[in-house]
Amino acid sequence: MRSLFGISNNKCVVCYETYTNKQYKWCKSCQINYLKQKFPDWTSGDEKIDKLIQRMQIKIDGPNDIIFEWIPYDQFNVKETGKDGLSTVYLVTWKDGPLYWGKDEYERDSDKTVVLKSLGNSQSVTLNERNDQSSKWYIDLKIYGMTQNPDTKDYILVLTNKYFDDYFKGYCVKCSIIYDNAQYKWCKKCQLDYFERNFISSRNDEIDDLIQNMQLKINDYKDIVFEWIPYNQFAQFNNIKGVGMGLVNLYSAVWKDGPLVYDTNTKKYERCSNKLFTLKYFNNTQNVINELSNEIEEYSIDNNNNILNIYGISQNPNTKEYIMVFESNYYEKYCERCGKIYTNMYKWCKKCQLIYLKGKVTCENEQINGLIQEMQSKINNPKDTVFEWISYNQFSEVNIEIDNGFSIVYSAKWKGGPLYWNNKKWTRGFDRSDSQISKSKKVSLKCLGNSQIMTDDLNKVKKYSINYLDSNIKLYGMSQMTTTKDYVLVFESKYHDKYCVNCDKLYIDNYKWCKLCQVDYLTKNFMDLNIGNERIVDLIKEMQLKVNYPTDIVFEWILFNQFSNIRKVGKDEHITVYSATWKDGPLKYNTDKRKYVRYPNQVFALICLNSSQNITNKVREYSINISATAFKIYGISQNPDTKCYAMVLEDRYCEKYCKRCCKEYTDINYKWCKQCQIISFPNWSGNEKIDKLIKEIQHYNLYLAFEWIPYNQFVGIKEMSKGGFSTVYSAIWKNGPLCYDGTKGKWSRDSDKIVVLKCLFNSQNITDKFLNKIKLYLTNDFEKSGKVLKMYGLTQNPITKDYIFVLRYTEGGNFNYWINNNNNFKYFNWLIKLKVLDNTIRGLNEIHQKKMVHSDLHTGNILFKEIYWVSSNASTYISDVGFCGDISNEDETKIYGVMPYLAPEVLKGKPYTQAADIYSFGMIMYFVATGKQPFANREHDQNLALDICEGVRPETSDQEMPKCYRDLMKKCWDSDPNNRLKASEIEKLIKLFHDSYCPIETEQDDDEIEEQFKEAERYRRTNSDNYLPTVHPQAIYTSRLLNPFTPKFIDDNVK
The missing domain is CATH 3.30.200.20 (Phosphorylase Kinase; domain 1)
Structure with a gap:
């Protein structure tokens, strides 16, 4: 829309250009020209300051910008407000006030409150310094301009109130001192x-x-x-x-x-x-x-x-x-009695109340009166306990509660009970503990034991607290029994449930037993000093001082006539062991009676020493701690006829000895006596060497009934697999293997047991070397760990005359069979993979710890207990430990095994070592990760043997396995045996992998390892359906003679 003159309302009436700000009709160019025209109308008297102000003025961009100007000093009513660094600050009124844009021109905001900030000694301040400071204040705090003190000649910045609010809001505007309360501006x-x-x-x-x-x-x-x-x-x-x-x-x-x-x-x-x-x-x-x-x-x-x-x-x-x-x-x-302010909020005046209580003391004994007044003077709160003299006729239903040799404590009811402050007066019959009115108060009366009060007794009383905030014993006062004239202390009921009735120390446990008092009591009352042997007396004292808990056994001297029903149960060259009944029985702490009492007619073991020279050392071998696993000892006695000392131990000691022969059990846990349990087998092989081997194993192994088994004991014989040196069958053993039943103390057979028969080719003429391998395997007690396959015995094919191992049957078969059946590979996730490896390396580590080598470790010798995936830590076994090769072979230069699993040094003719087993384990790691046999894509011939010796290893994919896993695998199959890890080291790393990846939090978690296994598991799930392993026709994974493929390496000295 245009004006009457044809000019738009959005055009400046002066220059006809569009307004810089149309709303306020403000034109920047015209206003800057206006300000320039005013330059001659003012001056600071300093050319540089004038130019600074002019530059500041032409910086304006809108109608709301402040016009920076030179302001005469007489425009201000100056009053100092505070200090800001080197500058003095004033809060003043500017008479004319600053310029602001009005309706269509600049006007002044008169009587405006502003802040003057003196720059101090600024006569010599350079323009650049003032310019920088001016610019800073202009940008941050809205500066109106500058002025100058005509007396000091100091330049002054004129600032908005915001500066004062931001920088001096904590200062009093009157005195310029920081407010004592800045929030409410209180000075x-x-x-x-x-x-x-x-x-x-x-x-x-x-x-x-x-x-x-x-x-x-x-x-x-x-x-x-x-x-x-x-x-x-x-x-x-x-x-x-x-x-x-x-x-x-x-x-x-x-x-x-x-x-x-x-x-x-x-x-x-x-x-x-x-x-x-x-x-x-x-x-x-x-x-x-x-x-x-x-x-x-x-x-x-x-x-x-x-x-x-x-x-x-x-x-x-x-x-x-x-x-x-x-x-x-x-x-x-305000106190009603003395006119003084109450001691506290309960309208209670200490001074007046102590006067009142003093008049209530009625004891005839001046010492006790003084004690009561002293105790009452400690009152500082109406809730404090009022210690007082209590007439004995105030007590009813007085009954002995404890009489333990230290003190006698009575339970009683106190008519009315103690004094309580209630409604501005002392009253009785109010139980503060449950805020109820009560006609009587249950209390405990502790007898001081004599009618003459002693100074020590009074001093003990002074140690008790009457402070209501103190959680210790509450002592209400004193009284005197009318019949015995014994003085008694009046405590809160059942105080002795927490405190010793003798020394008033807090009990350390729920047994209400005080070590200091009880050990002192035992020493005084249960120490027979007429033993006649100072060494024994000192020993008994020593053992009694070891008592730390009420359940500990009290070691004591026991007269020999205390024992009856004495029966011999065992003997060796040093001791004779008897079972006997102790008539009076041992001391045990009774928590209800608060004292030691005897438990008669209990059975114990008497260990009679043939010589008393080592009696003190022998006693110290046993324990008085009832929770200890060692045998518990109760004391010493002496046979008056033989003069031999006897240690008195718990009856469990007798269980160490065989009831048949009185000899110590070979295994006390199973009550198994080797001498009595040697089995008289009816069946023998007829081969003198084999029968001798079986007898030696039976004498050595406590749990394994290794035996000769007639071949006609086996039915349902089925071939399972065939290798280069043996055929494996499953069969049912009619009678089954022998197992020792520890609860019944005898052997029994597990009939119709499925077992494995491993028929050894050409074993008619079994060698001493091979028999020694069997002995070594069986005498190393692999049975306990459950990681190495159990061997039950030997048999012989009556037709071929080949000898046969009888082994534990595993339903899952070997690793090769297991992984390719029942979709096991599909569900073979990384958690199960690590569990299988963990089982395997544990078994291998056990073999190595027993100074043995496997010598033929490959997937055919890893057996699975179950046909489906691994469900427990005992699900896999290692078989054929040390039994690689032809049973009749005596030639040390012959190399047997599965070529991809044999270490390069073995292929070169070096002896098989534990490091070679580690190489084989590295190949098992490859099989676990990929599901493929190493070098399955090529012929296992001389070329492969050469490549292995030159460092060629199976190809791996970065995605197939975690980096940490691949690094460990490569470390295992390193060409240099010295660079390979020990089995114990690998076991720790496999456990770390498992614990890091396992969903259950453990101390060994490693986040980086966990993420690597998660990534590998994602890859496995994506590609598990593509599992179609192909095997070269000449890739052979059963053990065989490999010398035909390694002739050039036999004499090779390359390490």
Whole structure:
């Protein structure tokens, strides 16, 4: 739309260009020209300053920008406010005020509050410094301009109020000191100045000094302003009766103007009118001013504490009595007896109550009276226990509760019970523990044991606490039994459930047993010093001092006539062992009776020593700790006829000896006696060497009944697999293997047991070397670990005369069979892979720890217990340990095995070592990761043997296995045996892999390893359906003679 003159409303009326800001009709170019035209109208007197201001002015971009200008100093009413570094700051009013854009021109905002910041000594400040500082303030804090102090010649920056709010909001605008309370802008100095200027005098210099001193204690805006209050300010007087027992004259009254209270909104003190207060009249005395001052010191002007608040002083103009002015509820905090402030919130005055209690002491013994008063003087709170003298006729239902050799403790009911502070007075019959009215209180009476009170007894009483916050024993007082005249201490009921009745120490456990007192008691009462042997006496003392718990055995001297039903159960060259009944029985701590009692007619073992020379050392081999696994010893005795010492041990010791021959069991856990349990087998091979081997194994192995088994014991014989040196069959053993039943103490057979028969080719003439391998295998006790396949015995094919191993049957078959059946490879995830490897390396490590080598480790010799995936740590076995090759072979130069699994040094004719087993394990790791046999894609001939010796290894994919796994595998199949890890080291790493990848948190978790296995598992799942392994027709994975493929390496000295 155009104006009447044909010019648009959006066009500047001066230059006809479009407004820079159309809303405010502001044109930048015209306004800058306007400001330039005004340059001659002002000057700072300094050409450089003038140019600075001109540059600042032409920086404007809009109507809301501040016009930076030179301002004459006489425009300001200057008053210093604070300091900012080296600069002085003033909060002032600018008369004309700054320029601002009005309707269509610049106008001034008169009487504007601004801040002047003096640059201090700035006469010599360079322009660049001022320019930089000006620019900074201009950008950050909105600067109006500059001025100059005509006296000091210092340049001054004129800033907006925002500067003061941001940089000096914590400072008082009056005194320039930091506020004591910045939030409410409360300044102690200024307020005290205000009180001084407006001070109302009492016309008594001492009183005025007192008031001013009280005002000087003000530290916060909430504190009470203590002041002189003219008497005519009070109205509506009412006498407060029934307070102070006539000693105190109290009135309630309305204070017309009311006290001074700091208004946080207006930031100044104002009066809170017509409030009710309490007036306490102070009797005129000669030293009234001093007394008044002293009492006022007991009160507070601090609203934040629990001390009674005082507001000021007044004076009755007629009686001249001084008056203290308190908050209206004053009388609720004031003692009715003495007129002093209550000791605490329960309207309880310590001074008056101690006087009251002193009059209640009625004991005839002055020592005890003094003790009671001393104990009562410790009372500081109405909840504290009042220690008092209690007449014995106040107790009923008195019964012995404990009589343990230390003290006698009675249970009783106390009529009314102890004193409690309730409703401003002492009362009985109120149980504070459950806030109920009770006619009697259950208590415990501890007898002091004599009618003459001793100083030590009194000193012990003083150690007890009456403080209600103390959780220790509550002692109510003392009494005296009417019949025996024994003094008793009166405790809370069942106090002895937590504390020793002798020394009052806190029990350390629930057995209510105090070591210090009990050991002392045992020494005094159960030590027969007439033994006649100082060495034995010292030993008994030593053993008794080892008692640390109530369950520990009390070692003691036991007369030999205490034993009956003595029966011999065992003997060797050093000792004879008897079973016997101890008539009185051992000491045991009874928690109900709080003392040691005997448990008669218990059976124990007597170990009679043939020589007493080592009696002390033998005793120390056993334990008095009832929780220890070692045999427990109860004491020493002596046969009066033979003079031989006998150790008294728990009856379990007798279980060490065979009931048939009285010899110590070969295995005490199974109660297995080798001498008695040697089996008389009816069946033998007829081969002298083999029969001798079987007998040696039977004598060596505690648990394995290795035997000769007639071939006609086997039925259902089925061929399972065939290798280069043996054929494997499954069969049912009719009678089954022998197993020792420890509970019944005898051997029994597991009939119709499925077993494996491994028929050894050309074994008719079995060699001594091979028989030694069998002996080594069986005497190394692989049975316990369950990682190496169990061998039950030997048999012989009656037709071929070949010898046969009888082995444990594994349903899953060997690794080759297992992985290719029942979709096992599909579900063969990395968690199961690691479990299989863990089982295998544990078995191999056990073989190596027994100083053996496997010599033919490959997937055909890893057997699976179950046909499906691995479900426990005992699911795989290692078989054929040390049995590689032709049974009749005596030639050390012959090399047997599966070529891809044989270490290069073995192919070169070196002896088979544990390091060669590790090489084979590396190939098993490859098979586990890929599901493929190593070198399955090529013929196992001389070329492959050469490649292996030259460092060629199966190809691997980065995605198929984790990097940490691949690194370990390559370490295992390193060409240099010295670089390969030990089986124990590999076991730790496989466990780390498993624990890191296992979902269950363990101490060995490694996040990086976990992520590597997760990535490999994702790849496996994606590609498991593509598992179609192909095997070269001449790739052979059964053991065979390999010398035809390695003739050139036999004499090779290359390491």
